[in-house]
Amino acid sequence: GENVEQHPSTLSVQEGDSAVIKCTYSDSASNYFPWYKQELGKRPQLIIDIRSNVGEKKDQRIAVTLNKTAKHFSLHITETQPEDSAVYFCAASIYTSYDKVIFGPGTSLSVIP
Amino acid sequence: GAVVSQHPSRVICKSGTSVKIECRSLDFQATTMFWYRQFPKQSLMLMATSNEGSKATYEQGVEKDKFLINHASLTLSTLTVTSAHPEDSSFYICSARDPGAGGKYEQYFGPGTRLTVT
Numbered sequence: 054g055e056n057v058e059q060h061p062s063t064l065s066v067q068e069g070d071s072a073v074i075k076c077t078y079s080d081s082a083s084n085y086f087p088w089y090k091q092e093l094g095k096r097p098q099l100i101i102d103i104r105s106n107v108g109e110k111k112d113q114r115i116a117v118t119l120n121k122t123a124k125h126f127s128l129h130i131t132e133t134q135p136e137d138s139a140v141y142f143c144a145a146s147i148y149t150s151y152d153k154v155i156f157g158p159g160t161s162l163s164v165i166p
Numbered sequence: 167g168a169v170v171s172q173h174p175s176r177v178i179c180k181s182g183t184s185v186k187i188e189c190r191s192l193d194f195q196a197t198t199m200f201w202y203r204q205f206p207k208q209s210l211m212l213m214a215t216s217n218e219g220s221k222a223t224y225e226q227g228v229e230k231d232k233f234l235i236n237h238a239s240l241t242l243s244t245l246t247v248t249s250a251h252p253e254d255s256s257f258y259i260c261s262a263r264d265p266g267a268g269g270k271y272e273q274y275f276g277p278g279t280r281l282t283v284t
Contacts, residue, residue, distance in 0.1 A: 054226075085271045096259060096275040097210065104271070142209060148271050152263065153200055156210045 055080040057145050059157030067165050072130045074160045076143035079124065083145040086119060086126050087154065090139045097142060101128070104148075133164045168194045168264040172276035179250055179283055187245045187279045189216075189260030195240035196262035200273070201233075204257040216243040216260075250283045257281075 056079040066072050078086075084105035089097035103110045103117045103126065110117050114133075119126040130137060143157040169192040179185050189199055197218045202210040214235055215223040222235035234246040247254055259278040263271065 087272070094257075094278075094280075096277050099272055102271065146271070146273075152271070153212055153215055154261070154273055155212060156202075158209045 055083055055145050055147075055155040057143060057155050057157040059143050059160055061160060062158065063161045063163075065163045065165060066133055068133060068135060070133055072128075072133055072137070072162055072164075074128045074141055074143065074162075076126050076128075076145075076157050077124055078126070078145040080145070080147070081121075081124065082147050085146040085148045085152070086117070087144050087146070088115075088117060088128050089142045089144065089156075091142065091159075092139050100141075130162075133162075135164050135166050138162055138164045167272070168192075168262075168274045170260065170262055170274045170276040172258075172260060172279050174279060175277060176280045177282070179281070181251055181283055182249055184246055184248045185250055185281060187247075187258055187260075187281075189243045189245070189262075189276050191241045191262050191264075191274075194262075194264040194266055196243075197240060197265065199237060199243040199260055199262040201235065201243075201245050202259045202261065204259060204278075210259060213245075218243075247281065250281070252283045255281055255283045 059076045087102035091097045114131045116129040141160045144154045146154045171190045173188045199216040201213045204210045213228045216235045216237040218237045224230045237243040260276045261273045
């Protein structure tokens, strides 16, 4: 089955700096890659996603890149703010009518004011 | 976006008892729902896929007789933790995708249920 790895496990940046989180996946059939932000005790919130037919996607300060050949995808957050502090999960999925999402182990991001 | 609810949000039970957690899609019908378990400071681990009108599909290592899943309608899936033990204490989260959302692949997550077994 699918296995998703994620690095780093913890990341601390100064406010205004950029943060990058990298993930790899194992199943070449995976074609949908969402990123989630989770605050303590809350449900995961989708922040951006990318499909395998796209190499890059951007939404304001957040961008995601995908390299299908290498099975790598990354999250980039620019101009970080204290409210960006949370745990971020990458995930992989094979989109069908019965798709399931496999999560990476998570990255705890701290943005220092 | 679509809304998924869970009930209860928190539950405390004694060791050896059973606990039922409900997951509802409020504004869409879901033929498939997913159940995850999350231990503190860990990731969401997929437990099983709940299929409306048929048996659930369990991930490797998940005991189907301990975690009973019933998906009796297009808007409701239940997870019953049978003979609960302290090691079953965890955050249980369900999710579903709205098949009527066109090309959107997004999964909608419930708010989670915090289970504590004493």
